[in-house]
Amino acid sequence: MNTLETLLHDDLRSAAGSVDIPVSLNAIVTERDRLVRGDRRSRWVRWALVTVVALLALGGLWWAQGTLWRVPDTAVPNPLQSPAEPLPAPTPEPSASPTSEPTPDTTAGPTASGLPGRTVGVYVHYVAEGPSSLNLVRELRQVPAGTPARGALEALFTAPHDPDYVTLWNPGTRVLGISKHDDVITVDLSREALAFNLGVAGEAMMVDQLVWTLTEAFEATDRVLLRVEGRAFETGHDLYDRPLARADATSSPITVVVDTPVHGSTVASPVRVTGLAAAFEATILWTVTRPDGTTVAEGTAMTDEGMALAPFAFDLPALDPGTYVVAITVDDPSGGVAPAPPSDTKEFTVR
Amino acid sequence: MLDESFTEFVRSSTASLTRTAWLLTGDHALAQDLVQNAYAKTLRAWDRVAGPGALAYARSAVVTGNVDRWRRTRGEVAVGLEFERPSPDRFEDRVADRDRVARMLATLTPTQRRVVVLRYHEDLSEAQTAEALGMTVGAVKSAAHRALAALRSHYPDAAGPARTHPEEGAQR
Numbered sequence: 001m002n003t004l005e006t007l008l009h010d011d012l013r014s015a016a017g018s019v020d021i022p023v024s025l026n027a028i029v030t031e032r033d034r035l036v037r038g039d040r041r042s043r044w045v046r047w048a049l050v051t052v053v054a055l056l057a058l059g060g061l062w063w064a065q066g067t068l069w070r071v072p073d074t075a076v077p078n079p080l081q082s083p084a085e086p087l088p089a090p091t092p093e094p095s096a097s098p099t100s101e102p103t104p105d106t107t108a109g110p111t112a113s114g115l116p117g118r119t120v121g122v123y124v125h126y127v128a129e130g131p132s133s134l135n136l137v138r139e140l141r142q143v144p145a146g147t148p149a150r151g152a153l154e155a156l157f158t159a160p161h162d163p164d165y166v167t168l169w170n171p172g173t174r175v176l177g178i179s180k181h182d183d184v185i186t187v188d189l190s191r192e193a194l195a196f197n198l199g200v201a202g203e204a205m206m207v208d209q210l211v212w213t214l215t216e217a218f219e220a221t222d223r224v225l226l227r228v229e230g231r232a233f234e235t236g237h238d239l240y241d242r243p244l245a246r247a248d249a250t251s252s253p254i255t256v257v258v259d260t261p262v263h264g265s266t267v268a269s270p271v272r273v274t275g276l277a278a279a280f281e282a283t284i285l286w287t288v289t290r291p292d293g294t295t296v297a298e299g300t301a302m303t304d305e306g307m308a309l310a311p312f313a314f315d316l317p318a319l320d321p322g323t324y325v326v327a328i329t330v331d332d333p334s335g336g337v338a339p340a341p342p343s344d345t346k347e348f349t350v351r
Numbered sequence: 352m353l354d355e356s357f358t359e360f361v362r363s364s365t366a367s368l369t370r371t372a373w374l375l376t377g378d379h380a381l382a383q384d385l386v387q388n389a390y391a392k393t394l395r396a397w398d399r400v401a402g403p404g405a406l407a408y409a410r411s412a413v414v415t416g417n418v419d420r421w422r423r424t425r426g427e428v429a430v431g432l433e434f435e436r437p438s439p440d441r442f443e444d445r446v447a448d449r450d451r452v453a454r455m456l457a458t459l460t461p462t463q464r465r466v467v468v469l470r471y472h473e474d475l476s477e478a479q480t481a482e483a484l485g486m487t488v489g490a491v492k493s494a495a496h497r498a499l500a501a502l503r504s505h506y507p508d509a510a511g512p513a514r515t516h517p518e519e520g521a522q523r
Contacts, residue, residue, distance in 0.1 A: 004499055005471060007506050012472040015452035016370035021383050023365050023390060025358060031391035039395075 065195075118145040122152040125212040126165040127205050130342030134205045136212060136253035137165055137344060138276075140262070149178050149217040153187065156213050162263040164345065168206035170195045176229065178214075184243045185214050186225045193228050196235075203235040208253040211244050220246060252278040252309040255341060256328050261348040269350045273301075273326060274313040282306035283331040288316060288324050291347070296324060300331075319350045357397055360405050361390055367406075367473070372413050374468045377453040389413040410473070411483045414465055455505050463498035466491055 119142040128135045139160050143151025157173045160166070172192040179186050187210070198206060211224045223243035226233040232241035258275040261267050277284050282305060287298040297317050303310040316326065329343035368389065372382035389412035393400060400408040456464050462484075469480040470491075481491045 004503060004506050007508075008467070008499075008502060009471045009474075011452055011455075012374060012468065015449045016374050016472060018449065019370050019373045019379075019382075021365075021369035021373065021379060021386065023361065023369065023383065023387050025353065025361065027387045028361070028390040028394060029353065031388055032394045035391055035395050 119143060120145040120148055122148050122155070123213070123216045124152050124155045124160070125209045125216070126156075126160040126162075126167050127209060128164050128342065128344065129166075130255070130340075132339030133255075133342060134201060134253075135255045135257070135342035135344070136205060136208050137162075137257040138212070138216075138254070138259070139165065140259065149185075149214060150175050152213050152217045153178070153210070156209060162346070164263075168196065168198055168202055168209060169193065180218060180222070183219070183222045184225055185218055185222050186227065187214060188227045188230060189233075191229050193233070200237045203237055205253060207233075207240060207244065208249070212246060212253070215246055254278060254309055256284065256330050256344050258326070258328055258344045258346050261326070261346050263346045264348070266349045266351050269319045270315045270317070271319065271326075271348065271350065272313060272315050273328070274311070275328065275344070276309055276311055277303050277328070277330055278307075278309040279303050279330040280306060280333040281331065282310065284312055285329050285331060286314075286316075287327045288319070289327070291323055291325060321350050323347065323349045353394075354397060354401075356401055357394055360393075360401075360409075364406055364409060368409060368413055371410065371468055371473060374452075374456060374472055375414070375465060377457060385413055385416050388416050392416075407479075407483065410469075411485075414469070414483055415485070455502060459498050459501060460494075462486075463494050463501070466494040467498045467502075470495055 121140045122143050123138040124141045125136055125138045128137045139162060141152065141155040143155060153175050156167060157169045157171050158167070159171075170192045172190075172195070174190040174192065176188040176190055177186075178188075196203070196206065207226065210226060214224050215222050223245045225243045226240050228234075232239055234240070254276055256275065256277040256279070258273060260274045261271055273286065282303045284301050284303060285298070286301060288296045290296060296319065301312055301314040303312040325345055325347045327343050327345040330341045332338065332341055365386070368386050369382055372385040372389075373379070376382050376385060389409050392412045393405060393409045396408065397405075456467065459467060465484055466480060469475045469483055470477070475483065477488050477491050477495075480486075481488045484491070486494075
Protein backbone atom coordinates (compact mmCIF):
# COMPACT_ATOMS: atom_id res chain seq x y z
CA MET A 1 0.00 0.00 0.00
CA ASN A 2 2.63 2.48 1.04
CA THR A 3 4.50 2.50 -2.17
CA LEU A 4 6.61 5.51 -3.03
CA GLU A 5 4.14 6.57 -5.66
CA THR A 6 1.20 6.44 -3.31
CA LEU A 7 3.06 8.44 -0.70
CA LEU A 8 4.12 10.99 -3.23
CA HIS A 9 0.61 11.27 -4.59
CA ASP A 10 -0.82 11.86 -1.16
CA ASP A 11 1.88 14.38 -0.30
CA LEU A 12 1.31 16.44 -3.42
CA ARG A 13 -2.44 16.41 -2.92
CA SER A 14 -2.12 17.38 0.68
CA ALA A 15 0.38 20.18 0.15
CA ALA A 16 -1.31 21.66 -2.91
CA GLY A 17 -4.79 21.13 -1.53
CA SER A 18 -4.39 23.96 0.94
CA VAL A 19 -3.15 26.35 -1.74
CA ASP A 20 -5.80 28.89 -2.60
CA ILE A 21 -4.75 31.20 -5.38
CA PRO A 22 -7.44 33.45 -6.87
CA VAL A 23 -7.40 34.35 -10.54
CA SER A 24 -8.79 37.57 -11.96
CA LEU A 25 -10.88 37.53 -15.12
CA ASN A 26 -9.89 41.13 -15.73
CA ALA A 27 -6.23 40.18 -15.59
CA ILE A 28 -6.92 37.30 -17.99
CA VAL A 29 -8.67 39.56 -20.52
CA THR A 30 -5.91 42.18 -20.26
CA GLU A 31 -3.29 39.52 -20.81
CA ARG A 32 -5.27 38.09 -23.75
CA ASP A 33 -5.39 41.54 -25.38
CA ARG A 34 -1.63 41.89 -24.90
CA LEU A 35 -1.07 38.50 -26.56
CA VAL A 36 -3.32 39.42 -29.49
CA ARG A 37 -1.42 42.68 -29.99
CA GLY A 38 1.81 40.65 -29.97
CA ASP A 39 0.29 38.33 -32.59
CA ARG A 40 -0.60 41.25 -34.81
CA ARG A 41 2.84 42.73 -34.39
CA SER A 42 4.62 39.49 -35.21
CA ARG A 43 2.25 38.94 -38.14
CA TRP A 44 3.10 42.44 -39.40
CA VAL A 45 6.82 41.72 -38.98
CA ARG A 46 6.35 38.44 -40.86
CA TRP A 47 4.61 40.18 -43.73
CA ALA A 48 7.24 42.89 -43.81
CA LEU A 49 9.94 40.23 -43.99
CA VAL A 50 8.11 38.35 -46.73
CA THR A 51 7.71 41.60 -48.68
CA VAL A 52 11.36 42.50 -48.34
CA VAL A 53 12.45 39.02 -49.41
CA ALA A 54 10.07 39.13 -52.39
CA LEU A 55 11.37 42.53 -53.45
CA LEU A 56 14.95 41.32 -53.16
CA ALA A 57 14.09 38.25 -55.25
CA LEU A 58 12.45 40.42 -57.90
CA GLY A 59 15.44 42.73 -57.92
CA GLY A 60 17.72 39.74 -58.30
CA LEU A 61 15.68 38.43 -61.21
CA TRP A 62 15.71 41.83 -62.87
CA TRP A 63 19.44 42.05 -62.38
CA ALA A 64 20.04 38.50 -63.65
CA GLN A 65 17.89 39.14 -66.69
CA GLY A 66 19.72 42.38 -67.39
CA THR A 67 23.00 40.54 -67.15
CA LEU A 68 21.88 37.73 -69.44
CA TRP A 69 20.65 40.22 -72.00
CA ARG A 70 24.09 41.65 -72.34
CA VAL A 71 25.67 38.33 -73.22
CA PRO A 72 26.09 38.56 -76.97
CA ASP A 73 24.23 35.60 -78.37
CA THR A 74 26.06 34.70 -81.52
CA ALA A 75 23.70 31.76 -81.96
CA VAL A 76 20.88 34.12 -82.85
CA PRO A 77 20.63 34.26 -86.62
CA ASN A 78 20.41 37.62 -88.26
CA PRO A 79 16.70 38.06 -89.00
CA LEU A 80 17.52 40.50 -91.73
CA GLN A 81 19.42 37.94 -93.73
CA SER A 82 17.78 34.89 -95.17
CA PRO A 83 19.83 31.69 -95.21
CA ALA A 84 19.91 31.70 -99.02
CA GLU A 85 21.49 35.11 -99.03
CA PRO A 86 25.29 35.04 -99.42
CA LEU A 87 27.52 36.85 -96.99
CA PRO A 88 27.76 40.53 -97.85
CA ALA A 89 30.61 41.82 -99.97
CA PRO A 90 32.05 38.40 -100.67
CA THR A 91 34.98 39.31 -102.87
CA PRO A 92 36.68 42.63 -103.20
CA GLU A 93 37.30 43.81 -106.71
CA PRO A 94 41.04 43.72 -107.28
CA SER A 95 40.67 46.77 -109.46
CA ALA A 96 39.04 48.85 -106.74
CA SER A 97 40.72 52.16 -106.23
CA PRO A 98 42.99 51.98 -103.19
CA THR A 99 42.18 55.56 -102.26
CA SER A 100 38.43 55.17 -102.08
CA GLU A 101 36.86 54.12 -98.83
CA PRO A 102 34.52 51.22 -99.45
CA THR A 103 31.17 52.71 -98.59
CA PRO A 104 27.70 51.29 -98.87
CA ASP A 105 25.46 52.31 -101.69
CA THR A 106 24.49 55.95 -101.37
CA THR A 107 20.84 54.89 -101.60
CA ALA A 108 21.22 53.97 -97.93
CA GLY A 109 19.69 57.35 -97.12
CA PRO A 110 16.25 57.48 -95.59
CA THR A 111 14.69 58.83 -98.73
CA ALA A 112 15.86 55.90 -100.82
CA SER A 113 12.86 54.03 -102.05
CA GLY A 114 13.44 50.37 -102.58
CA LEU A 115 11.14 47.69 -103.79
CA PRO A 116 9.83 45.46 -101.00
CA GLY A 117 12.27 42.61 -100.40
CA ARG A 118 15.20 44.43 -101.90
CA THR A 119 18.15 44.95 -99.64
CA VAL A 120 21.00 47.36 -99.49
CA GLY A 121 24.35 47.09 -97.73
CA VAL A 122 24.92 49.39 -94.73
CA TYR A 123 27.85 49.52 -92.35
CA VAL A 124 26.68 48.68 -88.84
CA HIS A 125 29.06 49.44 -86.03
CA TYR A 126 30.00 46.92 -83.35
CA VAL A 127 32.66 46.70 -80.66
CA ALA A 128 35.80 44.59 -80.44
CA GLU A 129 37.68 44.25 -77.20
CA GLY A 130 41.39 44.96 -77.57
CA PRO A 131 44.15 44.06 -75.12
CA SER A 132 43.71 47.35 -73.28
CA SER A 133 40.83 49.22 -74.83
CA LEU A 134 37.62 48.91 -76.79
CA ASN A 135 37.74 49.38 -80.54
CA LEU A 136 34.73 50.46 -82.56
CA VAL A 137 34.46 48.25 -85.65
CA ARG A 138 31.97 47.88 -88.47
CA GLU A 139 30.40 45.19 -90.57
CA LEU A 140 28.50 45.44 -93.85
CA ARG A 141 24.94 44.26 -93.28
CA GLN A 142 22.10 43.81 -95.75
CA VAL A 143 19.01 45.76 -94.68
CA PRO A 144 15.66 46.51 -96.36
CA ALA A 145 16.29 49.10 -99.05
CA GLY A 146 13.12 51.03 -98.16
CA THR A 147 14.10 51.66 -94.53
CA PRO A 148 17.90 51.41 -94.34
CA ALA A 149 18.32 53.49 -91.18
CA ARG A 150 15.78 51.44 -89.24
CA GLY A 151 17.28 48.28 -90.70
CA ALA A 152 20.76 49.35 -89.66
CA LEU A 153 19.58 50.01 -86.09
CA GLU A 154 17.78 46.69 -85.92
CA ALA A 155 20.97 45.01 -87.14
CA LEU A 156 22.82 46.97 -84.45
CA PHE A 157 20.74 45.21 -81.79
CA THR A 158 21.57 41.75 -83.17
CA ALA A 159 24.80 39.79 -82.99
CA PRO A 160 27.46 40.56 -85.60
CA HIS A 161 28.83 37.87 -87.95
CA ASP A 162 32.45 38.26 -86.91
CA PRO A 163 32.95 36.24 -83.70
CA ASP A 164 35.43 38.84 -82.44
CA TYR A 165 32.72 41.50 -82.45
CA VAL A 166 29.87 42.16 -80.05
CA THR A 167 27.04 44.64 -79.75
CA LEU A 168 26.71 46.43 -76.41
CA TRP A 169 23.02 47.05 -77.00
CA ASN A 170 20.31 44.96 -75.41
CA PRO A 171 18.94 42.66 -78.16
CA GLY A 172 15.42 43.33 -76.84
CA THR A 173 15.60 47.01 -77.83
CA ARG A 174 13.01 48.18 -80.38
CA VAL A 175 13.13 51.22 -82.64
CA LEU A 176 10.10 53.39 -81.81
CA GLY A 177 10.85 56.11 -84.34
CA ILE A 178 13.48 57.78 -86.54
CA SER A 179 13.13 61.26 -87.97
CA LYS A 180 15.45 63.87 -89.44
CA HIS A 181 15.20 67.68 -89.39
CA ASP A 182 18.05 69.59 -91.00
CA ASP A 183 21.16 67.73 -89.86
CA VAL A 184 19.68 66.29 -86.65
CA ILE A 185 18.58 62.67 -86.68
CA THR A 186 16.25 61.92 -83.77
CA VAL A 187 15.91 58.28 -82.80
CA ASP A 188 13.53 57.00 -80.15
CA LEU A 189 14.19 53.58 -78.60
CA SER A 190 12.15 51.36 -76.29
CA ARG A 191 12.97 51.16 -72.58
CA GLU A 192 14.90 47.92 -73.13
CA ALA A 193 17.73 50.16 -74.34
CA LEU A 194 18.35 51.08 -70.70
CA ALA A 195 19.26 47.53 -69.69
CA PHE A 196 23.05 47.61 -69.62
CA ASN A 197 25.88 47.65 -67.13
CA LEU A 198 29.03 48.57 -68.97
CA GLY A 199 31.03 51.21 -67.15
CA VAL A 200 31.93 54.62 -68.49
CA ALA A 201 34.09 53.44 -71.40
CA GLY A 202 31.55 50.83 -72.46
CA GLU A 203 28.67 53.29 -72.31
CA ALA A 204 30.54 55.79 -74.49
CA MET A 205 31.31 52.99 -76.96
CA MET A 206 27.68 51.91 -76.93
CA VAL A 207 26.58 55.44 -77.85
CA ASP A 208 29.31 55.58 -80.50
CA GLN A 209 27.92 52.37 -82.02
CA LEU A 210 24.59 54.08 -82.54
CA VAL A 211 25.89 57.48 -83.64
CA TRP A 212 28.32 56.03 -86.17
CA THR A 213 25.75 53.58 -87.55
CA LEU A 214 23.02 56.20 -87.99
CA THR A 215 25.37 58.78 -89.50
CA GLU A 216 26.56 56.04 -91.84
CA ALA A 217 22.98 55.44 -92.97
CA PHE A 218 22.32 59.18 -93.43
CA GLU A 219 25.23 61.65 -93.70
CA ALA A 220 28.52 61.32 -91.88
CA THR A 221 28.27 64.96 -90.78
CA ASP A 222 24.78 64.62 -89.28
CA ARG A 223 24.13 64.75 -85.57
CA VAL A 224 22.11 62.20 -83.58
CA LEU A 225 19.66 62.95 -80.77
CA LEU A 226 19.08 59.78 -78.77
CA ARG A 227 15.83 59.36 -76.84
CA VAL A 228 14.39 56.47 -74.85
CA GLU A 229 10.60 56.48 -74.87
CA GLY A 230 10.64 60.21 -75.51
CA ARG A 231 13.11 61.11 -72.76
CA ALA A 232 16.79 61.94 -72.84
CA PHE A 233 19.11 58.92 -72.72
CA GLU A 234 20.75 58.62 -69.32
CA THR A 235 23.45 56.11 -68.39
CA GLY A 236 24.10 56.95 -64.76
CA HIS A 237 27.43 58.48 -65.78
CA ASP A 238 26.19 60.78 -68.50
CA LEU A 239 23.08 62.52 -69.72
CA TYR A 240 22.85 62.54 -73.50
CA ASP A 241 20.34 65.35 -73.94
CA ARG A 242 22.02 67.06 -76.91
CA PRO A 243 22.65 65.88 -80.47
CA LEU A 244 25.88 63.93 -80.85
CA ALA A 245 28.25 64.04 -83.81
CA ARG A 246 31.07 61.74 -84.82
CA ALA A 247 33.45 64.67 -84.51
CA ASP A 248 32.57 65.12 -80.82
CA ALA A 249 35.07 62.43 -79.89
CA THR A 250 38.57 63.74 -79.13
CA SER A 251 40.03 60.71 -80.88
CA SER A 252 38.52 58.25 -83.29
CA PRO A 253 36.72 55.38 -81.52
CA ILE A 254 37.76 53.29 -84.52
CA THR A 255 41.44 52.42 -84.27
CA VAL A 256 41.47 49.78 -86.97
CA VAL A 257 38.80 47.79 -88.78
CA VAL A 258 39.10 45.42 -91.74
CA ASP A 259 36.20 45.64 -94.20
CA THR A 260 37.51 43.04 -96.65
CA PRO A 261 38.14 40.19 -96.77
CA VAL A 262 34.91 39.41 -94.89
CA HIS A 263 35.26 36.93 -92.03
CA GLY A 264 34.67 33.40 -93.33
CA SER A 265 34.60 34.37 -96.99
CA THR A 266 36.23 32.56 -99.92
CA VAL A 267 38.24 34.81 -102.20
CA ALA A 268 40.68 34.65 -105.11
CA SER A 269 44.37 35.49 -104.82
CA PRO A 270 45.71 38.15 -104.81
CA VAL A 271 43.60 39.17 -101.84
CA ARG A 272 42.84 42.83 -101.46
CA VAL A 273 42.65 44.05 -97.85
CA THR A 274 40.62 47.20 -97.23
CA GLY A 275 39.47 49.00 -94.15
CA LEU A 276 39.92 52.02 -91.91
CA ALA A 277 42.65 52.88 -89.45
CA ALA A 278 43.67 55.81 -87.28
CA ALA A 279 47.41 55.31 -87.39
CA PHE A 280 50.31 57.41 -86.22
CA GLU A 281 52.28 58.49 -89.32
CA ALA A 282 49.74 56.50 -91.39
CA THR A 283 51.56 53.20 -90.87
CA ILE A 284 49.72 49.93 -90.37
CA LEU A 285 51.26 46.48 -89.82
CA TRP A 286 49.85 43.35 -91.36
CA THR A 287 50.46 39.66 -90.75
CA VAL A 288 49.09 36.61 -92.57
CA THR A 289 49.12 33.37 -90.61
CA ARG A 290 47.74 29.88 -91.08
CA PRO A 291 45.08 28.81 -88.57
CA ASP A 292 47.81 26.90 -86.66
CA GLY A 293 49.59 30.21 -86.03
CA THR A 294 52.56 29.88 -88.43
CA THR A 295 53.32 33.15 -90.16
CA VAL A 296 53.05 33.12 -93.94
CA ALA A 297 53.82 36.75 -94.69
CA GLU A 298 53.98 40.12 -92.96
CA GLY A 299 54.62 43.73 -93.87
CA THR A 300 53.49 47.31 -93.54
CA ALA A 301 51.08 49.45 -95.50
CA MET A 302 49.96 53.05 -95.48
CA THR A 303 46.62 54.69 -94.86
CA ASP A 304 45.61 57.77 -96.77
CA GLU A 305 46.34 60.08 -93.85
CA GLY A 306 48.24 59.91 -90.57
CA MET A 307 46.86 60.91 -87.11
CA ALA A 308 43.30 60.59 -88.36
CA LEU A 309 40.86 57.88 -89.31
CA ALA A 310 41.61 57.12 -92.95
CA PRO A 311 40.96 54.30 -95.39
CA PHE A 312 43.61 51.82 -96.46
CA ALA A 313 43.77 49.26 -99.24
CA PHE A 314 46.58 46.95 -100.32
CA ASP A 315 47.06 43.55 -101.92
CA LEU A 316 48.51 40.61 -100.04
CA PRO A 317 51.25 38.60 -101.80
CA ALA A 318 50.08 35.59 -103.83
CA LEU A 319 48.72 32.86 -101.55
CA ASP A 320 48.23 29.14 -102.25
CA PRO A 321 44.71 27.81 -101.85
CA GLY A 322 43.90 27.31 -98.15
CA THR A 323 42.64 29.06 -95.06
CA TYR A 324 44.44 32.06 -93.61
CA VAL A 325 44.06 34.76 -90.98
CA VAL A 326 45.03 38.33 -91.72
CA ALA A 327 45.72 40.61 -88.77
CA ILE A 328 46.05 44.38 -89.05
CA THR A 329 47.32 46.60 -86.31
CA VAL A 330 48.50 50.17 -86.15
CA ASP A 331 52.07 51.20 -85.57
CA ASP A 332 52.83 51.69 -81.90
CA PRO A 333 54.63 55.03 -81.64
CA SER A 334 55.57 54.37 -78.01
CA GLY A 335 57.74 51.43 -79.04
CA GLY A 336 55.98 49.05 -76.67
CA VAL A 337 55.80 51.37 -73.63
CA ALA A 338 52.09 52.04 -73.98
CA PRO A 339 49.56 49.18 -73.95
CA ALA A 340 49.40 47.33 -77.25
CA PRO A 341 47.07 49.05 -79.73
CA PRO A 342 43.96 47.20 -80.95
CA SER A 343 44.09 44.94 -83.96
CA ASP A 344 41.46 43.39 -86.21
CA THR A 345 41.65 39.91 -87.69
CA LYS A 346 39.73 38.12 -90.45
CA GLU A 347 39.79 34.48 -91.38
CA PHE A 348 39.35 33.76 -95.10
CA THR A 349 39.88 30.98 -97.61
CA VAL A 350 41.76 31.30 -100.87
CA ARG A 351 40.18 29.19 -103.57
CA MET B 352 -18.50 40.46 -23.68
CA LEU B 353 -16.71 37.51 -22.22
CA ASP B 354 -18.10 34.15 -23.27
CA GLU B 355 -20.25 32.59 -20.54
CA SER B 356 -18.75 29.20 -21.24
CA PHE B 357 -15.25 30.60 -20.66
CA THR B 358 -16.07 32.11 -17.28
CA GLU B 359 -17.66 28.82 -16.29
CA PHE B 360 -14.54 26.98 -17.44
CA VAL B 361 -12.33 29.27 -15.36
CA ARG B 362 -14.50 28.81 -12.32
CA SER B 363 -14.42 25.03 -12.57
CA SER B 364 -10.71 24.65 -13.34
CA THR B 365 -9.04 27.34 -11.23
CA ALA B 366 -8.44 25.15 -8.19
CA SER B 367 -6.82 22.37 -10.18
CA LEU B 368 -4.68 24.62 -12.35
CA THR B 369 -3.49 26.91 -9.58
CA ARG B 370 -2.44 23.90 -7.50
CA THR B 371 -0.54 22.47 -10.44
CA ALA B 372 1.09 25.84 -11.02
CA TRP B 373 2.02 26.11 -7.38
CA LEU B 374 3.62 22.66 -7.41
CA LEU B 375 5.58 23.65 -10.49
CA THR B 376 6.78 26.98 -9.10
CA GLY B 377 6.48 26.75 -5.36
CA ASP B 378 5.50 30.39 -5.36
CA HIS B 379 2.12 32.00 -4.92
CA ALA B 380 2.63 35.04 -7.15
CA LEU B 381 4.38 33.12 -9.91
CA ALA B 382 1.66 30.50 -9.89
CA GLN B 383 -1.00 33.17 -10.20
CA ASP B 384 0.79 34.81 -13.13
CA LEU B 385 1.27 31.46 -14.76
CA VAL B 386 -2.37 30.45 -14.52
CA GLN B 387 -3.71 33.84 -15.64
CA ASN B 388 -1.35 33.77 -18.59
CA ALA B 389 -2.48 30.24 -19.43
CA TYR B 390 -6.12 31.32 -19.24
CA ALA B 391 -5.34 34.28 -21.52
CA LYS B 392 -3.85 31.91 -24.10
CA THR B 393 -6.88 29.67 -23.76
CA LEU B 394 -9.25 32.60 -24.17
CA ARG B 395 -7.38 33.71 -27.29
CA ALA B 396 -7.94 30.23 -28.72
CA TRP B 397 -11.40 29.75 -27.21
CA ASP B 398 -13.15 29.33 -30.57
CA ARG B 399 -10.98 26.31 -31.21
CA VAL B 400 -10.54 24.75 -27.79
CA ALA B 401 -13.89 25.33 -26.07
CA GLY B 402 -15.32 22.03 -24.85
CA PRO B 403 -13.81 18.88 -23.41
CA GLY B 404 -10.33 19.74 -24.68
CA ALA B 405 -10.17 23.09 -22.89
CA LEU B 406 -8.68 21.80 -19.65
CA ALA B 407 -5.91 19.90 -21.42
CA TYR B 408 -5.12 23.01 -23.47
CA ALA B 409 -5.01 25.25 -20.41
CA ARG B 410 -2.92 22.72 -18.48
CA SER B 411 -0.47 22.51 -21.37
CA ALA B 412 -0.31 26.29 -21.36
CA VAL B 413 0.48 26.27 -17.63
CA VAL B 414 3.25 23.75 -18.11
CA THR B 415 4.79 25.33 -21.21
CA GLY B 416 4.40 28.78 -19.67
CA ASN B 417 6.36 27.51 -16.77
CA VAL B 418 9.02 26.27 -19.13
CA ASP B 419 9.24 29.74 -20.61
CA ARG B 420 9.59 31.23 -17.16
CA TRP B 421 12.31 28.80 -16.18
CA ARG B 422 14.19 29.55 -19.35
CA ARG B 423 13.81 33.27 -18.79
CA THR B 424 15.12 33.18 -15.25
CA ARG B 425 17.73 30.55 -16.19
CA GLY B 426 17.26 28.31 -13.27
CA GLU B 427 15.14 26.99 -10.51
CA VAL B 428 12.62 29.15 -8.81
CA ALA B 429 13.41 29.80 -5.18
CA VAL B 430 10.86 27.92 -3.16
CA GLY B 431 9.56 27.66 0.32
CA LEU B 432 10.87 30.97 1.59
CA GLU B 433 7.64 32.82 1.63
CA PHE B 434 4.14 31.53 1.46
CA GLU B 435 0.73 32.90 0.87
CA ARG B 436 -1.42 33.97 3.75
CA PRO B 437 -2.36 30.81 5.54
CA SER B 438 -5.84 30.01 6.66
CA PRO B 439 -6.04 30.34 10.47
CA ASP B 440 -6.76 26.70 11.15
CA ARG B 441 -3.93 24.17 11.33
CA PHE B 442 -1.62 26.95 10.33
CA GLU B 443 1.64 25.41 11.47
CA ASP B 444 1.00 22.00 9.94
CA ARG B 445 0.01 23.40 6.60
CA VAL B 446 3.03 25.64 6.29
CA ALA B 447 5.39 22.90 7.33
CA ASP B 448 3.79 20.44 4.96
CA ARG B 449 3.93 22.76 1.94
CA ASP B 450 7.44 23.81 2.78
CA ARG B 451 8.62 20.22 2.87
CA VAL B 452 6.96 19.29 -0.43
CA ALA B 453 8.16 22.43 -2.18
CA ARG B 454 11.72 21.86 -1.06
CA MET B 455 11.54 18.24 -2.12
CA LEU B 456 10.25 19.09 -5.60
CA ALA B 457 12.93 21.76 -5.95
CA THR B 458 15.56 19.01 -5.96
CA LEU B 459 14.21 17.68 -9.27
CA THR B 460 15.05 18.91 -12.73
CA PRO B 461 12.34 21.02 -14.39
CA THR B 462 11.29 18.14 -16.62
CA GLN B 463 11.19 15.62 -13.78
CA ARG B 464 9.20 18.09 -11.73
CA ARG B 465 6.62 18.60 -14.46
CA VAL B 466 6.29 14.87 -15.02
CA VAL B 467 5.86 14.20 -11.32
CA VAL B 468 3.22 16.91 -10.93
CA LEU B 469 1.20 15.74 -13.93
CA ARG B 470 1.53 12.04 -13.12
CA TYR B 471 1.05 12.07 -9.32
CA HIS B 472 -0.96 15.20 -8.70
CA GLU B 473 -3.09 15.47 -11.82
CA ASP B 474 -3.22 11.66 -12.13
CA LEU B 475 -2.58 11.82 -15.85
CA SER B 476 -1.54 8.67 -17.68
CA GLU B 477 1.91 8.48 -19.20
CA ALA B 478 0.40 9.13 -22.63
CA GLN B 479 -1.55 12.17 -21.43
CA THR B 480 1.53 13.51 -19.66
CA ALA B 481 3.59 13.04 -22.79
CA GLU B 482 1.00 14.92 -24.84
CA ALA B 483 0.73 17.79 -22.38
CA LEU B 484 4.49 18.23 -22.24
CA GLY B 485 5.16 17.59 -25.92
CA MET B 486 7.40 14.64 -25.04
CA THR B 487 7.48 11.01 -26.08
CA VAL B 488 6.04 8.39 -23.73
CA GLY B 489 9.49 6.89 -23.39
CA ALA B 490 10.91 10.20 -22.24
CA VAL B 491 8.09 10.57 -19.71
CA LYS B 492 8.76 7.06 -18.35
CA SER B 493 12.44 7.77 -18.06
CA ALA B 494 11.94 11.16 -16.36
CA ALA B 495 9.42 9.67 -13.89
CA HIS B 496 11.78 6.80 -13.08
CA ARG B 497 14.67 9.12 -12.35
CA ALA B 498 12.43 11.47 -10.36
CA LEU B 499 11.20 8.64 -8.15
CA ALA B 500 14.74 7.42 -7.61
CA ALA B 501 15.75 10.90 -6.54
CA LEU B 502 12.77 11.26 -4.19
CA ARG B 503 13.16 7.83 -2.59
CA SER B 504 15.39 9.19 0.17
CA HIS B 505 12.52 11.45 1.30
CA TYR B 506 10.36 8.38 1.92
CA PRO B 507 12.38 5.93 3.99
CA ASP B 508 9.25 3.96 4.84
CA ALA B 509 8.14 3.43 1.27
CA ALA B 510 7.74 -0.16 0.21
CA GLY B 511 8.31 -1.57 -3.24
CA PRO B 512 11.16 -0.90 -5.60
CA ALA B 513 11.24 1.96 -8.06
CA ARG B 514 14.27 0.46 -9.74
CA THR B 515 12.72 -0.65 -12.98
CA HIS B 516 9.44 0.80 -14.17
CA PRO B 517 7.56 3.11 -11.85
CA GLU B 518 4.40 1.46 -13.13
CA GLU B 519 5.50 -1.90 -11.70
CA GLY B 520 6.26 -0.37 -8.36
CA ALA B 521 2.73 1.00 -8.15
CA GLN B 522 1.07 -2.29 -7.29
CA ARG B 523 -1.37 -1.80 -4.47
